Amino acid sequence: MTDTLADSRTSSRMFTDGVPLVVEDVTRRPAAERAGILADPGFGRHFTDHMFVARYEVGRGWYDARLTRYAPLQLDPGAAALHYAQSIFEGLKAYAQPDGTVATFRPEANAARFVRSAERLAMPPVPEQAFLAGVDALVDADRDWVPTGPDQTLYLRPYQLAVESFLGVRPAHEYLFLIIASPAGAYFPRGVQPVSVYVSEDYVRAAPGGTGDVKCAGNYAASLLPQQQASALGCDQVVYLDAVEKKYIEELGGMNLFFVLGSGADAELVTPELSGTLLPGITRDSLITLARDMGHRVTERKVTLDEWRSGVTDGVITETFACGTAAVITPLGEAKARTGDFLVGAGVPGTLTMALRESLLDIQHGRVADTHGWLHRIA
Numbered sequence: 001m002t003d004t005l006a007d008s009r010t011s012s013r014m015f016t017d018g019v020p021l022v023v024e025d026v027t028r029r030p031a032a033e034r035a036g037i038l039a040d041p042g043f044g045r046h047f048t049d050h051m052f053v054a055r056y057e058v059g060r061g062w063y064d065a066r067l068t069r070y071a072p073l074q075l076d077p078g079a080a081a082l083h084y085a086q087s088i089f090e091g092l093k094a095y096a097q098p099d100g101t102v103a104t105f106r107p108e109a110n111a112a113r114f115v116r117s118a119e120r121l122a123m124p125p126v127p128e129q130a131f132l133a134g135v136d137a138l139v140d141a142d143r144d145w146v147p148t149g150p151d152q153t154l155y156l157r158p159y160q161l162a163v164e165s166f167l168g169v170r171p172a173h174e175y176l177f178l179i180i181a182s183p184a185g186a187y188f189p190r191g192v193q194p195v196s197v198y199v200s201e202d203y204v205r206a207a208p209g210g211t212g213d214v215k216c217a218g219n220y221a222a223s224l225l226p227q228q229q230a231s232a233l234g235c236d237q238v239v240y241l242d243a244v245e246k247k248y249i250e251e252l253g254g255m256n257l258f259f260v261l262g263s264g265a266d267a268e269l270v271t272p273e274l275s276g277t278l279l280p281g282i283t284r285d286s287l288i289t290l291a292r293d294m295g296h297r298v299t300e301r302k303v304t305l306d307e308w309r310s311g312v313t314d315g316v317i318t319e320t321f322a323c324g325t326a327a328v329i330t331p332l333g334e335a336k337a338r339t340g341d342f343l344v345g346a347g348v349p350g351t352l353t354m355a356l357r358e359s360l361l362d363i364q365h366g367r368v369a370d371t372h373g374w375l376h377r378i379a
């Protein structure tokens with residue numbers, strides 16, 4: 001990476017047709033300061049030296065795409081996103097590879113999902129190639145911020161928000177597309193521990209026809225109160241049920257769920273089907289493929305709370321885990337519900353849960369061959 005504009009890779013410097021991706025000369029924080037942060041990055045607390053910003057205006061399209069110094073935004077107090085939540089986001093990671101390069105994991109899938117989220121919120125989509133160009137440019141500029149410790153990563157947060165100052169209710173005419181990056185430590189620094197969950201029978205995450213299948217900011221705002229309820233009961237996460245019958249298990253506030261039926265080579269995996277109210281996780285999709293590679297049957301279907309509880313009690317369901325980009329795979333331990341508490345898998349991480357976790361982490365960190373072509377190397 002060079003900080004100057006004298007970079008010869010002009011083809012990688014386009015954001016969209018006719019819109020160059022300008023790399024500004026920015027100041028870096030001292031190496032010692034960066035090393036101090038990378039020694040214990042935590043999650044989402046520290047940000048890198050750069051950010052990526054592009055603008056959109058109706059009638060003009062995308063313009064002014066630049067990699068610039070990480071700095072506060074100036075927003076008009078009337079900016080639409082602040083009032084009506086016309087705001088979407090993505091989450092993906094960059095991984096230091098054993099050969100010294102850096103790779104992201106299935107970024108095309110994030111780019112495609114970002115388009116679907118934009119369309120649902122009546123926002124102009126960021127073209128997939130432009131999304132990828134922005135991510136590559138930021139990771140390239142902040143390569144030194146990709147931590148190399150065990151299970152450490154650089155978390156990338158692309159997002160898009162309506163910035164037109166207008167209080168009428170209609171799709172805004174002006175938008176920002178931004179990408180910021182934050183070094184992330186190992187999710188389980190002291191070894192993988194099962195999380196406890198609270199099954200919310202009062203609140204729902206998503207209703208048919210709503211926005212549950214896209215990554216919009218508003219979904220998360222609505223999940224904070226049930227999360228507080230769960231915390232008050234000593235639980236780490238919330239399990240949501242379907243909005244109509246309050247019977248079927250959907251997902252956690254930000255992670256998809258898998259159930260393991262049986263054990264050993266014959267174990268079968270079941271995951272709630274994408275009914276339109278679930279977020280189609282890229283980790284979920286990857287694990288379906290990996291489990292099938294390992295010879296396991298994987299079924300996408302409806303699972304009721306009753307099936308889960310009785311399955312755990314009578315031994316049919318041996319393991320339950322949640323998955324998502326941030327935590328990769330998290331085993332579930334204790335489950336609390338108004339209709340009765342139960343314990344999954346004796347409260348210790350399951351065998352298949354841990355095998356799938358290792359398998360995915362090995363691919364992401366470049367420790368095994370990437371046979372599905374999931375890694376995207378940053379040139």
Ligand SMILES: *Cc1c(COP(=O)(O)O)cnc(C)c1O
Binds near residue numbers: 254281284326
């Ligand atoms: C982002 C997200 C997930 C996980 O998706 P990944 O692509 O695997 O990170 C699951 N559920 C919800 C509600 C999410 O927002």
